[in-house]
Amino acid sequence: MDDSYFGILLHWTRSAGIGGAIKQKLEDFVVEEVADEIPAGKGYVAFLVEKRGLDTFETIQKISRALRVNRRAIAYAGLKDRYAVTRQWMSVAGVSEASVQQLDIPGVAILKTKSVEDGVHLGGLVGNRFTVTIRGITLGEKETNVRLSGLVDEIAERGVPNFFGPQRFGQNRPITHAVGKKIIQGDFDGAVFNYLTLDAEGETANVREARRRLSEEKDFKSALGYFPRGLTYERMLLTVLSDGDGSIKALRALPAGLNRLFVDAYQSYLFNLSLSRFLQNNDSVENFPAPVVGYKTLLSSKEFDVVVAGVLEAEGVSEENFFIPRVPELSAKGTLRSAMIYPNIAFSASQGSAKLTFELKKGSYATVVLREIMNIVPP
Numbered sequence: 001m002d003d004s005y006f007g008i009l010l011h012w013t014r015s016a017g018i019g020g021a022i023k024q025k026l027e028d029f030v031v032e033e034v035a036d037e038i039p040a041g042k043g044y045v046a047f048l049v050e051k052r053g054l055d056t057f058e059t060i061q062k063i064s065r066a067l068r069v070n071r072r073a074i075a076y077a078g079l080k081d082r083y084a085v086t087r088q089w090m091s092v093a094g095v096s097e098a099s100v101q102q103l104d105i106p107g108v109a110i111l112k113t114k115s116v117e118d119g120v121h122l123g124g125l126v127g128n129r130f131t132v133t134i135r136g137i138t139l140g141e142k143e144t145n146v147r148l149s150g151l152v153d154e155i156a157e158r159g160v161p162n163f164f165g166p167q168r169f170g171q172n173r174p175i176t177h178a179v180g181k182k183i184i185q186g187d188f189d190g191a192v193f194n195y196l197t198l199d200a201e202g203e204t205a206n207v208r209e210a211r212r213r214l215s216e217e218k219d220f221k222s223a224l225g226y227f228p229r230g231l232t233y234e235r236m237l238l239t240v241l242s243d244g245d246g247s248i249k250a251l252r253a254l255p256a257g258l259n260r261l262f263v264d265a266y267q268s269y270l271f272n273l274s275l276s277r278f279l280q281n282n283d284s285v286e287n288f289p290a291p292v293v294g295y296k297t298l299l300s301s302k303e304f305d306v307v308v309a310g311v312l313e314a315e316g317v318s319e320e321n322f323f324i325p326r327v328p329e330l331s332a333k334g335t336l337r338s339a340m341i342y343p344n345i346a347f348s349a350s351q352g353s354a355k356l357t358f359e360l361k362k363g364s365y366a367t368v369v370l371r372e373i374m375n376i377v378p379p
Contacts, residue, residue: 007272008163010280015150017375020137026052028133029084034126041117045100046091048112055082057255062105067095077125078362082171091119127361134354144349151373152345159340160372161275164268165365172202180266184321188247196234248327263332267292274308287340294334295323343369
């Protein structure tokens, strides 16, 4: 899918990229949280979990079932990719440290545990450390090293736009921002219907057929009979809708972190589109705090803010739309985000592949950096 779908309209680096592909194997993309220190104490068990081929919500669901606790009892600091080996901190209340240590779940390993006085909190991390292998590079080893050297120097000096990466919008099915726009427009029926019926090429034929059939028939009760069992969240929605309880109750049936992602994703799309259009008119920039629009955002006459206002107008939305009185927990105040990032990248290259190691502050995306290095859209 073209990156313009996510609001990303340009490549920033001037140096030639190296091509290749990422995520050919799970071990090609390793992410480890650099977390805040959690004081020791009693009340919660914090644990470092390594997951393979699972997203954060799937991991939480599996752990909650194994521990026999509500999934909302398990907290996390940040979301992590499914198609990767990732290590992140979580916490749970009301269970023993030994019960966490003894968890035996395919694709999940508990690396460390710690008894703490408070749980992990969303956003409670410093950043993430990435070790990424790029494969399928057709350049010779010498040329790969020359290009990487130039790219690394340019990125350290000139930076990379701090776009939200494609995974912000959904891995297999990047439709979360389309759902989020409906929510902030107050069209909750449309939001739920989008989530259930919008398909993507990455999905299997039977899943796409189920979505198509529901789109045509609009019969939620019947859809429960043919929607694949693996579509856990869709079936949550269908169960509520089949009982006639309406779209708002259906949205609230989803994990809290997931339904909030819809609005977050639309904010991210607006940010990407605004930053893209700003940079198209600026050959070089100093880093600056850029608004991620919400209902408390106050736009000024500065050049970037003028661009944001134009994007909002073209989208047919306003700052006030991000206050959602019928579902206030999904309202978004807005925030500020660094427009640029300046990672220091260590690398080694051999014939056909390269390994890169770097750290990013929380909220920044490795795929955005890799996109510039490869100069193609990563899968």
